[in-house]
Amino acid sequence: MKIYETPFWNLKKSFKFRTENQEPRTKNQEPKNKNRKPSTGTITNNQMKIHLVSTPDVHPQLVDEVLEILNSVSGPMHFSVLKMPWNPDDLFQVQQHRYRNDYRFKIDSEYKKQKYIAQKGYPLSWRELFFLCEKARNFADLEESDFVILVTNRRNSMNFFSMFDTEGKRNAFIQSSDWEIFLEAPESFPVAYEVVANVLRILMKFKLTEDHTDTYHQNPIGCMNDFCENKTEIILKLRTADLCPNCLKRLSDCGTDEEIIVHALNIFERVRSSLKFSQGFVGNIRPKKLKIDEKGNVSVGGKSISLGPLQKTIFIFFLKHLEGIRIAELGDYEQEIFEIYQKLKTNADPKNISNLVNIIDGNFNYNKSRLTKMLRSEIGEPLANYYYITGNPGEKFKIALPSELIEISDVF
Structure with a gap:
């Protein structure tokens, strides 16, 4: 069974953790990551490292697409995936079907529980989610300046669909489920948007004690x-992909590098344009005819397109x-994929295609x-x-081009 198919709140509950009522660390007890460099508070290009971590219920393909x-x-922002070797002990806090009596949320309004939904269990407190962020941070011995x-x-x-760490650390969580209720588009787009949005909110130094x-x-x-x-209002900000003047000023006042702001806005625009396409808002843009000749040369609207052998094969x-x-x-x-590959590459190695189609360790x-x-x-x-x-994890992937605009040589 693949790990992402296992409901991880049903795993063995055996992890012990320190609650607010337990004694703090003693003087002789060394803290974890004691050599970690403290954050200077100044954001420079080489400090902007953002690590994506996912819980086992999230399909790894979604994370790759994000x-x-x-x-x-x-x-200047550098994004990467941090693969965590989660185990039942680590995940005790997110396996619970009920809140612990001795477990307290960070703000009063979090005492209000959301409705129980079968197969999803009770919702998690923010503190539980940020606990997992810290587990990942300690596991990889990340700098305090990393996100x-x-x-x-x-x-x-x-x-909430997402939230930054309530204690001021550079952590955030994003809910990747239920987006389909509000958007007719792959959830990878709004999740990617929220990744960048939460990085910016952390840089803006928001505090929950502030007036909302x-x-x-x-x-x-x-x-x-x-x-x-x-939540239906979230569509508006995804379509505008913008920051208002007041928020831009706050980012600047907090010392955020202008290149980071520009980078973030460009990612927002990338999400916006993709969402417009997914939902049919493409204006006067119409697809052009695609041709692939007997030698495998690809052209779109008469323009030659350069692709590598494996990319051309798929x-x-x-x-x-x-x-x-x-x-x-x-x-x-x-076999069919390999036959295409053979016609595109001399001395084609079948192992390249075996690696391509291997869903566990493959490189598709x-x-x-x-x-x-x-x-x-x-x-x-x-x-x-x-x-x-394009496609959603677990569903069919396809190319949206109409068949009448495709001309492929009989060689293939």
Whole structure:
């Protein structure tokens, strides 16, 4: 059984942790990561390291797609995935079906419990979620200046889609489930947006003790910091991909490098344009005819497109299967994919295709991401969206190009 198919709140409950009522660390007890460099508070390019961590209930393919979106725009923020070897002991706090009597939330309003939902359990407190961020931070011995963003399907007690650490640490969590209720688009886009948004909110040095009207816009204005008490309002800020002048000023006043702000806004714009395409708002942009000749040369609207052999192989394969293919089923098509690869590369090694279709340790997502980057670079967005291989984890992946605009040589 794959780890992400296991409901991790049903695992063995055996982890012991210090509660607020326990004694603090003694003088002779060494703290973890005692050599970790303290944060200076000044943000420079080489300090902007953002680590994505996911709980076992999150499909790893979703995390890969979020990372691909974040890294599709160059800039001073460096995003990476930190793979945690979670075990039942580590996850005790998020396996509970009920809140502990001796466990206290960080703000009064968190005492209000959200409704129990079968198969999802009770929602988690923010403190439990930030505990996992700290577990990841300690495991990788990260600098205090690094950011840890936890992606989880579990709901939280305040019913927020995301939140930054209430104690001022550079941690945040993002709920990756339920986005389909509000958006007709892959959840990877809003999750990527929230990753960047929470990094900026941490840099803005928000505190929960502040008046919410000074930190969040109670009435939506299309800014990253719209409160969105009604979750349907979140669509507005995703479509505007903007920061209001007051929020920009606060970022600047807190010493945030202008290049970081520009990088963040460019990622927001990337999400916005992709969401517009996914929801059918593409204006007058129409797809152009795609041709692949007998030598495997690819052109779009008469323009030659340069792709590597493996990227070209999966591109042709999915163009021949416009009905879509589940990633877990790629192994069933290994021979067909290899035959395409043979026609594109001299002395083609079958191991390359075996590695491509291996859903456990394979490199399909890596090559799909490379294909996406190449198409974006060669064609440009939003036009390139028609030629991407897209889909939701567990569902069929496909290319959205109409069949009448595809011309592939009979060689393939």
